[in-house]
Amino acid sequence: MAKSVKVCVTGGAGYLASFLIKTLLERGYTVHATLKSLGDATKVELLKGLAHAETRLKLFEADIYNPTDFEDAIQGCSFVFHLAMPMLHYSHSSKYKNTSEAGVGAVKIIAESCIRSNTVKRLIYTASIMAASPLKVDASGYEDVVDETCWTPLNLSYQMYSDYISSKTQSEKEVARYNGRGIEVVSLACGLVGGETLQCFTSASMAVLIAQAMDDGTLYKGLRCVEDLLSKVPIAHIVDVIEAHIFAMENPDINGRFLVANAFLKSAEIAVLIQKLHPDITIPPKFVEDTKRETKWGSRKLQDLGFQYICDADKIIYDSIVCAKRLGNIV
Incomplete structure (x- = not known):
């Protein structure tokens, strides 16, 4: 299938996206990757340095704050992986007042571009487990089980990551509205991801995951905020997260929402x-x-379709520490 399939990956130089592009190229796919700026030499060189990039990778400039930019990258593709998201609000924007509006606005336009293309079969959205909190809406406690029916209450206030939580929750709900409206939609709500990186720095996700080893109070506060939001901490290896994305593309019978994590631990257990x-x-x-x-962790939707996780909690933590040591974050 790969030899004749063209796919689009938004936010191409990000932690997950760059690893996904690397894997797609290795497996024979042709990739359209978007970057916020093609003038950013570090990000361009990261992607152009990947194996098979010369023949099967094309870069496009596209900004979440100008989501019509993504139209050209989507044209001619059979699948679109939407990973780009605004981490900080661009205050000069006259179109959006915060990252939630920008994220939702981009999802709408990208989904509509997929439909207009007449080639895109499936839009695969990289969501966040932060949108799947088992917190009860009255903040009185947690549901007994975390699964795909859980949605983070937006009526509550959160100590950290409130903009991120709101943006990812609202964007995931918005993208789900397009399922069956000319395209199929798969939403992959990923836990904290660690293991390895193609970037020259430790990703925010991995840094929070191993905050205790990094002896960093601010990162540890972030880890505890994730734990307080989700009751425990869902974690996954980047290898499994990337395989879940490719599984979501190659499996003909998949659509809807899936949680992606292979362990659900207390921070004390980490x-x-x-x-x-x-x-x-x-x-x-x-x-x-x-x-x-x-x-309890109650999600088995991916496994029930035949997906198998490769990396257990020991592998996730071990590799994350090795990676952080290599990058100089742990001495």
């Missing part, structure tokens, strides 16, 4: 794994707090 797998690392006691929560 600390235990770090010290077991990397005994040279000492975690300060202030970074180990057991919440005593017993919420």
Whole structure:
């Protein structure tokens, strides 16, 4: 299939997107990748340096704040992976007042571009597990199980990541509205992702995941905020996350929402794994707090379709620490 299939990946130089593009090129796909600016030499060189990029990768300039830019990149593609999202609000925008409006606006225009193309079969949206909180809407506690029916309540206030939570939740709900309206839509709500990176720095997701090992109070606060939002911390290896994206493209019978994580741990359990797998690392006691929560992970939708995770919690944590050491974040 790959030899005759052209796909589009938005946000091409991002942590997940660059790894996805690398894998797609290795498997024979032709890739249209978007970047916010083709004048950013570091990001352009990252992608152009990938194997098979000379013959099967084409770069396009497209900005979430000008989402009609994505039309050219989408034309002629059979599948679109939408990973681009605004992390910070562009305050000079006259079109959107915050990142939520920008994210939702981009989803609408990209989905409509997919429909107009007459070639796109499926739009695969990279969502976030932060949009799938088991918190009860009255903040009285958590549901017993986390699965695809969970949606983060937007009526509550959150200590950190409130703009990100709102943007990803509203954008995922918006993209779901287009399923069956001329295209199929798959939404992959990914947990904290670690393991390895093509970038020259540790991604925000991986840094939060191993915050205790990095001895960083701000990152640890972020880890605890994820834990408080989701009851525990869902984690996944980048290899599995990328395989889930490709599975969502190649499986003819897939659509709808899927949670992507292969472990659901308390932050205190992550600390235990770090010290077991990397005994040279000492975690300060202030970074180990057991919440005593017993919420269960209830999502098996991907596995029920035949997807298999390769990397367990030990592999996710071990590889993330090795990666952070290589990049100089842990000495």
